[in-house]
Amino acid sequence: MADAENLSFAIVTCSDTRSLAQDAAGAFLEEAIAERGWECCDHAVVKDERDQIARAIVRAADELACDVVLTCGGTGLSPRDVTPEATRDACEREVPGIAEGMRVHSLKYTPRAMLSRALCMQRGGTLVVNLPGSTKAAAENWEAVACVLPHAVSMMAAGGHE
Numbered sequence: 456m457a458d459a460e461n462l463s464f465a466i467v468t469c470s471d472t473r474s475l476a477q478d479a480a481g482a483f484l485e486e487a488i489a490e491r492g493w494e495c496c497d498h499a500v501v502k503d504e505r506d507q508i509a510r511a512i513v514r515a516a517d518e519l520a521c522d523v524v525l526t527c528g529g530t531g532l533s534p535r536d537v538t539p540e541a542t543r544d545a546c547e548r549e550v551p552g553i554a555e556g557m558r559v560h561s562l563k564y565t566p567r568a569m570l571s572r573a574l575c576m577q578r579g580g581t582l583v584v585n586l587p588g589s590t591k592a593a594a595e596n597w598e599a600v601a602c603v604l605p606h607a608v609s610m611m612a613a614g615g616h617e
Contacts, residue, residue: 462522462608464488465497465515469508469529469538470588475500480527480593484586487597496521503529508541516545516581522608524581528588530573538585539572546576546583550607553584553600560599561592575600580611 468481475481481498488495497519501507508526515524529538553575561568573585573596584600586593 460492460605462488462491462493462604463520464493464495465511465519465521465524466495466499466527467508467511467515467524468498468500468527468588469503469541470500471503471535473500473528478527480586480588480590483590483594484525484527484597487594487601491601503535503537505537505541505544508538509544512542512545512578512583516578516583521581523604524578524583526583526585527593528586530571530585530587532570532572536572539574542574542576542583542585546578548577550575550577550582553603553607556603557586557596557599561595564595577611582607582611 466481466484468478475498478500485495485498497515499511501511512524515521526538526542529536554573557573558568558571571587575584586596
């Protein structure tokens with residue numbers, strides 16, 4: 456069973472224009488994960504290509520056995536924004552409340568939050584959460600979901616309710 460106090464994360468930034476060195480949102484997420492005492496076991500940048508994003512999610516879940524995969528970017532309305540579709544390709548079950556909660560939280564800051572197509576899904580025992588690509592928006596969405604991640608991981612591992 457996963458230890459909900461010692462979560463492991465992978466960050467998959469989806470971008471045609473950023474490298475790992477330029478990934479400010481991903482760097483923020485690495486710091487935010489560490490601040491909670493959790494581990495970031497991988498941080499990758501992949502092109503905005505559906506198959507590349509799906510492969511990165513599968514790798515983080517199946518090979519690295521991360522508890523949580525945070526995707527960063529590709530959740531908007533641009534023709535190149537395919538992260539939700541790639542997440543569906545890689546995962547089995549939707550967890551709609553987390554994505555809904557992020558949008559509700561983000562609406563406090565901008566009405567554009569309703570344009571987000573972000574998803575949250577499960578791949579086996581791994582939770583996959585789509586976050587926006589901007590550092591500001593990724594931080595706001597992280598603020599909305601970080602507190603529920605330990606319980607979500609525990610529940611996926613059949614930990615039961617407290």
